[in-house]
Amino acid sequence: MIENDVFHHPLVVELLDETRTLWALGHAMSLMGWDLETNMPGKGVTARSEAFSNLAVLQRNLLLRDEIVKTVDKLSEGIEELDDYEKGVVRVLSREIRIARALPEELVAKLAKVTSEATRIWSEAKKRNDFDRFRPHLEEIMKLVREKAERLGYDQHPYDALLDLYEEGLRTRDVEEIFSSLVPTTRRILDKVLSDDFYPRKHPLEDFSYDPERARELMKEILLKLGWDWNRGRLDESPHPFTMGLDVDDVRITTRYEGKDIRRALYSVIHEFGHALYELQIDRRISMTPIGGGVSLGVHESQSRFWENMIGRSHWFLKGVEEIIAKYLGAVAEHSWLELYRYVNTVRPDLVRVDADELTYNLHIYLRFQLEKRLISGDAQVGELPELWDSGIEELLGIRPKNYSEGVLQDIHWSHGSIGYFPTYTLGNLIAAQVWGKMRSEIDGLPELVEKLDLQPIRRWLRDRIHRWGATYPPSSLIQRVLGERPSTEHITRYFEWKYLKLPDELRR
């Protein structure tokens, strides 16, 4: 019997005994995923994929056993008797069971097969600028994803069913509401920023070459300043930076060193640190349970974006790390902190989402959201995508891709079948701004703390408000509960106006 001082209801305790094996499988599969990106010899991929798909089926079968399903049903009937943590366990498991039941094993297996092949083809097609090569695969994916949406069920829009997979409870109309205010705000601010010269379109430091060995040392020191504990985490290298939480005491992040434009490595590290801190600060009494991880992609992204943008790209932080950067990358630091600030905050309409700045980023998401919604409702066809993409991005940013590779083929997500995923990025940006707004009103002297790199009060605030709860509350309830309001564009608007319209005058003085 699992001993704990959080869960008391005997059926919940029994349930947690049963689900411990699911947790263990999840732990193993997370490690397999991490290893695949960081360590695995190239030819190991066949066995790794085979092992992964076998364990995914096993996980599903274990979840749908009577011992779990019946207990969850029973607990759901008397949900009022349970405390918040226990309710969380029942909510998370009910949701997982509902999803697993809705999607027949054959559909899951077929999607896994089709997307695995499609990812390989996408990679080739992107290299060769050949949309037609990818097109039939994306058509097949869209067909299967539409079937998935139908099987999952929805009230208003089939896209709702997909959004919910990545962000519990998020609906199409919520996302529409967000963009209906965020898009015009962004364009209004962007016009002003571009007509001014404070935030440059391009900065000379983008071409600065660095020694990866020195950069590795720099990142270690930056992580220590952020509060990293090497006994509870690792920093490794992978082509695409990511975070993997294996347990509250084992969270691993990665970055990459390209030898040029150090901010790409630096802000990956700070971004992933934000994800990692979330996992590291979950109440350890709920670790290894169904509520022992981050609650949703949107809330997770809010934590990474908060550290990357609100903290990491602030002029206070750059004042704080100026000397550390100088220590490892002398030539960069011939520039003042103000110049570093301008370097890490260039603003320009860019065709590629992952290279987009903080301000224009959400416009990229808006384009994808519009297209996905139309594809899923049948209002647009895969064959029309290239033209819809190009005209869409031109309308939003005034630039047009010269090829598919920097246009419709740029993202890996669709080849993975991850439709409904993109909006969580913008949701994360919104929540990050909300956290920032709330925190500024509650922590005295926040700017000075950031400048002194005295970040413990910030980490503690995030832990007490958000992190410790794990998945106890559904994402929007968590935000409502801890920030006092639902996700909205109010804070991000205020933040953008301050950063892009007011701050330049202050800093120019």
Added chain:
Amino acid sequence: MIENDVFHHPLVVELLDETRTLWALGHAMSLMGWDLETNMPGKGVTARSEAFSNLAVLQRNLLLRDEIVKTVDKLSEGIEELDDYEKGVVRVLSREIRIARALPEELVAKLAKVTSEATRIWSEAKKRNDFDRFRPHLEEIMKLVREKAERLGYDQHPYDALLDLYEEGLRTRDVEEIFSSLVPTTRRILDKVLSDDFYPRKHPLEDFSYDPERARELMKEILLKLGWDWNRGRLDESPHPFTMGLDVDDVRITTRYEGKDIRRALYSVIHEFGHALYELQIDRRISMTPIGGGVSLGVHESQSRFWENMIGRSHWFLKGVEEIIAKYLGAVAEHSWLELYRYVNTVRPDLVRVDADELTYNLHIYLRFQLEKRLISGDAQVGELPELWDSGIEELLGIRPKNYSEGVLQDIHWSHGSIGYFPTYTLGNLIAAQVWGKMRSEIDGLPELVEKLDLQPIRRWLRDRIHRWGATYPPSSLIQRVLGERPSTEHITRYFEWKYLKLPDELRR
């Protein structure tokens, strides 16, 4: 349905479908074990242990499902209809089922708990030279291991049941027979070696310090010369070198760089290479099946010892690598290949098994074998161990430990509950000498090939004779089949006499 061109019997094909999940779980657990030693942040150990023990129970439960047990029983009844590969699958699964059934879950869980605690205590006790601290834990382990032996069953000696866990079919009387000839032979040769000065007791190069960074480069080049494919394997670092085969295309070895006495790192790499090559050369058509791994600890050790001793410590190999060593470790190579040969072949009575040379090594195993046999039969008690150990090693090697740390507390094995494991080391040495004898009579110009580092014919011979079969045949049948005789001391005696008595005169000329 798994497609293959090796397995035809419909029930076997069905069985392999069922056992694929067991393979996947094994893959995951192997990775977890590898990661624990190489990468895991220190505090991750709690979650890793919890995940591991959960998955071990799951593995057991999956193995004992009707779908597997009944099919295995059915196939056992008509075993003559099956071909060798199919028979192998049934044999391996029957054995696993028999062992899993014999050992109740509570006993397995208790042993896991007791040994996990004991390993921690052993480590402390060894540091503090405090046998009494470890004694009650070892007593508890011995009690449980004796129960294990009784439950597993045996014909003649309870120790048979334990030997069989590590080396299928090996019995106490086989091991007694081996040592009854190997011990006097070894002591006879050792006396002569010690009275001569060709193989020194100590060599000045043992004190030579090296730069770990240069050593890392050296090992990479040595591995390439041995035939390593970096797309199918890795070399990492861990306190205790080991090999982990995750799949025929993903085999990982480790070593350690202590900064002094380079042979310790070098021969770890060559030793682990031998283990790895076995896993890498198993017929890929049987990978991911119950016969897709090395057949036993003894046969595995024969492969590592073959590369470490017969190849790696030969004067031919040292002639071959002299220049490579000079390239990375200049100062070492001021010594001629003959001096390098004498350095890596020092012979001296040493108290510590892991520091023992090729010749005296088996005497250390003999001591452990005698003690284990007596402990298991009840003929000796844990409390008597220190005195039995000290007098035993004194009788064999003429030296007496000054403390427990270099005596009875030196090995980790007993704290793991691994009783019956040690004899597989000597069995491995025997088989390595048999392989060497057979190979010399079959490959023309073997010495010249080793000297030229043209090792492909050796790798191919090992693949065709031994590796490709995986666990298709039981270990002793495999040896009988491919080497034409059962494991015996005949070849190792001949090899020792040649290396230690005849070769010095040739090399002195």
